[in-house]
Amino acid sequence: MLANLRCDELSLQASVIRLSSRMMNDDFYVYGDQNVQVPAHLNFGKFILDRLRLKKDEIALELGETREKLTYKEFTQYAVNMSAALTKLGVGPGDIVAVGSEKRNEFVPTVLAIVFTGATYTPYDLKSGRAVLKHKISITQPKYFICSSFFWQTYSDILLSFDCIEKFITLDDGVDSVISIRTLVTNDVDINKFEPMQVQGQVDIAFILYSSGTTGMPKGVQLTHLNCILNSLPDDFSDESLQTAFLFGEWYHNYDTFMTYKFLALGRKIVYVNEAEPQTFLKSVQDCGVNIAFIVPSFVCYLSKAMEAEKYDLDSLKIIYSRSSPLHNKTIQRVKTRFPKLKNILQGYGMTEAGELTSESWGTKGCKAGSVGMASPGITLKVADPETRKTLGPNQTGEICLRGPVFMKGYIGVPPSKYLDEQGFFKTGDLGYYDDDKYFFIVERLKEILVYDGYKVAPLELETILQLHPGVREAGVVGKPAGVFGEEPTAFVVKQPGVEVTEKELIDYVATEVPPYMQLRGGVKFIQEMPRNPRGKLMRQHLREMLN
Known part of the structure; x- marks a missing residue:
């Protein structure tokens, strides 16, 4: 069963903010589609599992450097087996389970195994450094920790110093004094009979991710099951020609995480690499037949200039989706000229706290050069004067602000008054504007x-x-x-x-x-x-x- 949500009336903040949000609408607010269909159970794990079951021998994940593959059947079996094993171990609702690992085929099904138990998943990055790792553990206080042998070898002294972690589990064999997940899984669980733990989707936290930390130590971002479902709706990539996606980034980040779930929900193949370099990207496109690539602006600039890029067969690549910072119009045109089989270069704009705020995929009049697109479904956006906080109209530059049910439940330990304005809008810190057609353009970070x-x-x-x-x-x-x-x-x-x-x-x-x-x-x-x-x-x- 699907439920139609009136997204402008759904809020996870206090009732006073909900009321003021409805009463204080402004002619200059910009709305994405406010009628969004989500499953009535509001369970992110069930939302993904129901789609995973539809595929069998098709490839779900492929590691670009080694061509190691995982089919949908193998992916789903691994996730439900591990989830059942974690439940037997005592993992359940109210628990926080951390994962620390390099990118590998077991990573994503391990995350889903945690979510199936009703527990909350949080990731720790191998490359974040010791100080940031200590900070993240101290604010999330995980009870269970699942890691690769490499993560354990790198950070075991830090992990063992935290009393909140009661059990350590490794994805590999041969790690002394740590439980191997392989020893916990004794037999295959029936995929068709398995059901994730029931949750309260608008309240229960599925993920704790982290803000980028560009202005200080990262903050813990709490995402409910409803947040995660809305972040994973795949409608903007339903084009059947986009069968194979390339992901540049890490599965510790909102963008790459939920792009993965969008394509898993569609039953498509996801190609990823551990060494995110231009050459590994080009080779992956050529060898794996990539149709859409989610990369960063520096890679796009590389494609606009580097002669060695023309040595690779990139004819399968139809769409480049860039994020992190805006691209210059001339850069976009240069890449299109050099690679005529490329249909388009799109730009995304989003953040850990609310997923994709806008997307050129949602443009009703096609793409606009330099734009990051129109408001995504479920989002309400406004542009506010940074000093007076007055809501601005078209073609006026100010701070972009947002609200809607895709917005996080909140930061760990930070009161909403620190980041919401009087109308319940989140202050992004990004300067930008929208034009007469309601396409948004990013100018700069306010503090920069x-x-x-x-x-x-x-x-x-x-x-x-x-x-x-x-x-x-x-x-x-x-x-x-x-x-x-x-x-x-x-x-x-x-x-x-x-x-x-x-x-x-x-x-x-x-x-x-x-x-x-x-x-x-x-x-x-x-x-x-x-x-x-x-x-x-x-x-x-x-x-x-x-x-x-």
Whole structure:
């Protein structure tokens, strides 16, 4: 049974906020489709399992580097077997179960096995570092910890220091003093008779993920079963020609996590890699027949310039879906010109707290260059003046704010008053606007805007201009303190391999493209690698530290 949800009336915040949200609608609010069908049980585990059962020998997951595959039948059997074993071990509603592992075929079915028990899943990233790992464990306090042998070897001293963790389980054999999941699974469970634990979908937490931490330590983001279902609705990728998807990122992040569930819900194949490099991406497209690729802007820029990309057969690739930061229109056009079989390059805009806010997939009049698309189903968006908080109309730049049932239950330990405004909207911190057709455009992060001589400068705009230069592979712009003038725009550049370019050449190039106040008065510094977090987002604070 499916339930139609009036998404503008569903809220997981206090009743006062729900009431004010309905009474304070504004002519300038922008609505996605507010009539969204979800299963009446509101159980994320059952939502996915019911779809997994429809497939058998089709490939669900394929590791690009090794071509190791997992069929839907194997995937589903693993998930239900492991879930039954965890239940026998004592895992159930109210428990938090952590997973720490490199990407591998067992990762996603392990997550679903946890959700089937009614417990809450939370992931820990191998690459996050010791301080961040300690922070995440301290705020989520998991009772059970499932990890790979590699994760255990890397962080066992930290894991053993937390008394909240009562049992450790490993995905591998041969780890001393740790339970192997293989010893817990004694026989196959009947897939057709197995049912996940019942939940209260609007209240019970299925996932705890983490904010990116670009402005401090990550915050724990609590996502209910309803949140997860809404994040996994696959309608925007129902095109039958998109049978094989490539995922760049980690399964610790909202974007890659729920893109995976969208394609699993459709019964499609998902190709992933452990070493996310341009060459492994190109080889995966060629060898695995990838039709749609979810990658980051730096990969798209690479495709627009790198001659070696033309050595690969990319004819199967129909759609590139970019995220993390906006692409320049010229970059999009260059890639389309170089690879004529490519139908489109789409841009996504989302966040851990609310999934995809907008998508070009939802555009009613086709794609618009430079846009991140229209409001996604279930979302209500507004653009607010950062100072007065007045709701702005079309073509006026302000802070993008959101509300709707896809929005998280809340941050762990942070009161809603810290991140919601008076109408119950979440303040994203992103500057942007929408045009007369209600297509959204992202300008910059609110906290990253520079001020030079009274003028506001968006680093992202300078970065996109720099990346159009044939000698630039990646660029990052920050402000260099300049006394009474404020901050001078300063660029950090990773050169395109095999291309010579000088600081003066790039300063002069930018000067011809921008007004005087946006020129690179702080100069250009060449570096070997651009600092990015595991999600591919530029870590500007690291660049600022390099100015000293």
